[in-house]
Amino acid sequence: MAAGTFAEKGADLELVGITKTFPGFTAIRSLDLFIPAGSFFALLGPSGCGKTTTLRLVAGLEEPTAGRIVIGGKDVTSTKSFQRPVNTVFQSYALFPHMSVLENVAFGLRRRGIASPLEKAHEALRLVELDHLAARRPAQLSGGQQQRVALARAVVNRPALLLLDEPLGALDLKLRRQMQLELKDIQTEVGLTFLHVTHDQEEAMTMADTIAVMNRGEIEQMGAPEELYELPRTAFVANFLGQSNLFTGEVVSSTPDALTVASAGQQLVIPSARAPRRSGTVTVGVRPEKLLLLTAPPAAPSSGVNVLGPGRVIDVSFSGVSTQYTIAVPGIGDVIVFAQNMVFGPVVHVGAEVWVSWNVEHGFGLEDSPAEAAAGVADAASAAGADGDVATSALTTVKA
Amino acid sequence: MAFSAFASTPAAAGPVVRRRSWIALVLLLPGILYLLLFFITPLISLVFTSFQQPVINGDIGQYSAGFQWSNYTDSVVQYLPLILRAFGYALLATLLALVISYPLAYFIGVKVRGFPLVQSLLLTLVIAPFFISFLLRTLAWKQIMSDEGPIVVGLKALSIFPSDGHITGTPFAVIFGLTYNFIPFMTLPLYATLERLDVRFIEAGNDLYASPFTTFRKITVPLSLPGIVSGTLLTFIPAAGDYINASGDFLGSAQTSMVGNAIESNFLVTQNYPVAAALSIVLMAVILIIVGFYVRRAGTEDLI
Numbered sequence: 001m002a003a004g005t006f007a008e009k010g011a012d013l014e015l016v017g018i019t020k021t022f023p024g025f026t027a028i029r030s031l032d033l034f035i036p037a038g039s040f041f042a043l044l045g046p047s048g049c050g051k052t053t054t055l056r057l058v059a060g061l062e063e064p065t066a067g068r069i070v071i072g073g074k075d076v077t078s079t080k081s082f083q084r085p086v087n088t089v090f091q092s093y094a095l096f097p098h099m100s101v102l103e104n105v106a107f108g109l110r111r112r113g114i115a116s117p118l119e120k121a122h123e124a125l126r127l128v129e130l131d132h133l134a135a136r137r138p139a140q141l142s143g144g145q146q147q148r149v150a151l152a153r154a155v156v157n158r159p160a161l162l163l164l165d166e167p168l169g170a171l172d173l174k175l176r177r178q179m180q181l182e183l184k185d186i187q188t189e190v191g192l193t194f195l196h197v198t199h200d201q202e203e204a205m206t207m208a209d210t211i212a213v214m215n216r217g218e219i220e221q222m223g224a225p226e227e228l229y230e231l232p233r234t235a236f237v238a239n240f241l242g243q244s245n246l247f248t249g250e251v252v253s254s255t256p257d258a259l260t261v262a263s264a265g266q267q268l269v270i271p272s273a274r275a276p277r278r279s280g281t282v283t284v285g286v287r288p289e290k291l292l293l294l295t296a297p298p299a300a301p302s303s304g305v306n307v308l309g310p311g312r313v314i315d316v317s318f319s320g321v322s323t324q325y326t327i328a329v330p331g332i333g334d335v336i337v338f339a340q341n342m343v344f345g346p347v348v349h350v351g352a353e354v355w356v357s358w359n360v361e362h363g364f365g366l367e368d369s370p371a372e373a374a375a376g377v378a379d380a381a382s383a384a385g386a387d388g389d390v391a392t393s394a395l396t397t398v399k400a
Numbered sequence: 401m402a403f404s405a406f407a408s409t410p411a412a413a414g415p416v417v418r419r420r421s422w423i424a425l426v427l428l429l430p431g432i433l434y435l436l437l438f439f440i441t442p443l444i445s446l447v448f449t450s451f452q453q454p455v456i457n458g459d460i461g462q463y464s465a466g467f468q469w470s471n472y473t474d475s476v477v478q479y480l481p482l483i484l485r486a487f488g489y490a491l492l493a494t495l496l497a498l499v500i501s502y503p504l505a506y507f508i509g510v511k512v513r514g515f516p517l518v519q520s521l522l523l524t525l526v527i528a529p530f531f532i533s534f535l536l537r538t539l540a541w542k543q544i545m546s547d548e549g550p551i552v553v554g555l556k557a558l559s560i561f562p563s564d565g566h567i568t569g570t571p572f573a574v575i576f577g578l579t580y581n582f583i584p585f586m587t588l589p590l591y592a593t594l595e596r597l598d599v600r601f602i603e604a605g606n607d608l609y610a611s612p613f614t615t616f617r618k619i620t621v622p623l624s625l626p627g628i629v630s631g632t633l634l635t636f637i638p639a640a641g642d643y644i645n646a647s648g649d650f651l652g653s654a655q656t657s658m659v660g661n662a663i664e665s666n667f668l669v670t671q672n673y674p675v676a677a678a679l680s681i682v683l684m685a686v687i688l689i690i691v692g693f694y695v696r697r698a699g700t701e702d703l704i
């Protein structure tokens with residue numbers, strides 16, 4: 001890149017067959033990834049899945065064991081970190097303790113000989129609302145303020161590719177929302193490419209054009225947020241990105257239109273177009289908010305609707321906007337239903353006998369074999385447990 | 401009854417605080433006594449000696465109390481070259497020790513961080529010379545660099561060195577000796593700071609377009625400044641007052657005498673105690689002034 005000027009626009013990033021092995025541990029397994037120029041790309045995954053390692057490889061702070069890294073059409077695999085048109089917002093902030101906040105932000109500008117670095121640094125600090133603390137040392141700031149300085153220090157350089165490693169994790173909800181909007185503004189305004197790493201699925205879904213869900217050093221699924229949510233391909237994605245009810249059973253009939261699966265004596269139908277596996281034992285699922293709670297068996301089994309039941313309500317948890325019901329269906333296990341609170345309070349109580357139903361087109365099939373599905377559910381559950389985040393916890397049963 | 405438990409707390413606070421300060425005083429007492437006895441007393445005695453005057457018709461080494469300010473002016477005038485040489489040699493030795501020690505300390509403290517066994521082995525090697533007496537080590541170097549030693553003989557055989565050349569007795573040998581003898585005092589404090597250096601700051605520097613050299617200058621050096629300051633002080637101060645390396649019995653000659661040699665010969669050979677004392681105090685004062693300015697410039701308190 002030319003010294004003394006900002007990047008004109010974002011650069012695309014391509015990872016080809018990247019593998020990173022630490023002594024005795026493979027953190028990244030033959031990763032292929034293409035991020036188009038100017039897009040907001042989120043890498044979502046539980047902690048320890050290799051997100052930071054991926055960013056470090058792109059930034060040039062780590063050398064891949066195998067594979068190539070291409071930024072803006074140029075192979076940078078063997079390029080040193082300081083020569084790459086990339087800046088990083090580090091998860092650990094890594095603010096220089098011996099410099100003022102202002103000098104921290106101006107550091108990259110000075111190295112590249114950009115005109116009036118202090119002015120631009122002040123401008124970047126105003127953006128993160130910290131200009132009044134420009135003279136302080138990083139140690140005199142709170143964690144959230146340090147994180148914003150780290151953000152300003154990277155963004156001020158307007159790099160063709162900005163790497164953000166959980167850049168908003170230390171901020172409270174209000175400030176996080178505000179920073180999300182500002183980041184998005186900067187990104188669209190200049191057309192930079194953002195690679196945003198997070199374990200917060202909501203943040204990924206609201207900000208990114210494309211999300212890649214990562215688990216154990218591999219990308220499980222990649223796509224637009226709605227696509228990933230409505231049509232998860234693996235049990236891990238189905239439960240890490242929101243929650244899902246999953247049912248495992250044998251395929252009993254398969255037509256070009258519909259796939260019928262028998263699970264514990266109950267027949268479930270999903271559209272064939274939404275089912276990658278169409279024979280043998282398969283896992284199918286449906287999102288809890290797609291389910292309808294019935295207090296009496298449906299009069300006549302109509303086509304286009306799946307019905308499970310009867311089951312017994314074993315838990316009701318009221319959360320204002322909606323209520324989460326847990327229903328134990330004999331032979332199937334626990335089924336979760338999210339219901340909008342259209343009336344005052346829950347409509348049924350613990351112990352009530354209920355049925356659940358959903359439209360056939362809302363169901364989806366997984367690519368996972370039953371064993372993979374069970375492993376994926378366990379991974380998502382432990383990820384949710386480790387994050388202490390109730391909203392993403394997977395309350396799912398896979399019954400083989 | 402139950403309330404008395406609460407009531408007693410504020411009342412007890414006073415005596416507790418006072419008792420704490422008593423304990424602190426008692427713990428400090430040995431240190432204060434030691435300093436009074438072994439630092440302040442000899443220092444006062446040294447100041448008195450430096451102003452003494454010779455006894456008329458007295459023995460050699462007999463002096464009486466007085467206020468002979470000329471002890472200072474005379475000795476400084478007479479020994480100015482030796483004073484300047486001492487600081488010059490000490491400065492060079494300190495710089496050399498820094499240049500040699502920094503990469504060494506960086507290697508041990510940063511590069512082999514993941515291998516504690518290698519780290520302790522290398523650190524042991526750094527301090528290994530201390531297992532042998534300072535004098536014996538310096539004598540060994542004298543032999544190695546002597547006119548019959550392998551270095552001089554070898555250099556002469558290769559005609560790199562004039563046939564009447566020496567190494568011992570030259571400023572080179574003295575500065576070499578000072579550097580060699582004080583290197584561990586430089587390496588260990590440098591290691592102590594570099595070992596704690598967070599390499600993520602270096603990575604951040606690289607990420608922000610700083611070349612390895614700029615990163616070193618702008619990040620690594622400032623962050624290791626506390627180690628640089630203590631290492632240079634621990635080397636410079638004893639090197640400036642050293643009289644072993646520069647002495648004719650070891651690596652030096654009359655031409656390389658430092659102020660330490662003048663103090664030694666005045667105290668022990670010519671028994672001119674007032675001049676020796678005056679020189680000692682001048683040496684101490686100059687070191688204090690230099691160190692004061694240096695620490696100020698380095699701004700260590702600002703860094704930590």
Ligand SMILES: Nc1ncnc2c1ncn2[C@@H]1O[C@H](COP(=O)(O)OP(=O)(O)O)[C@@H](O)[C@H]1O
Pocket residue numbers: 022023025027045046047048049050051052053054
């Ligand atoms: N330098 C290293 N040496 C050995 N293992 C490492 C190293 N860096 C990361 N790892 C391992 O690689 C895995 C991925 O780490 P990381 O990329 O930091 O995960 P995250 O997705 O939380 O950012 C973790 O299991 C971690 O322990």
Ligand SMILES: [Mg+2]
Pocket residue numbers: 048051052053091165
């Ligand atoms: Mg991480």
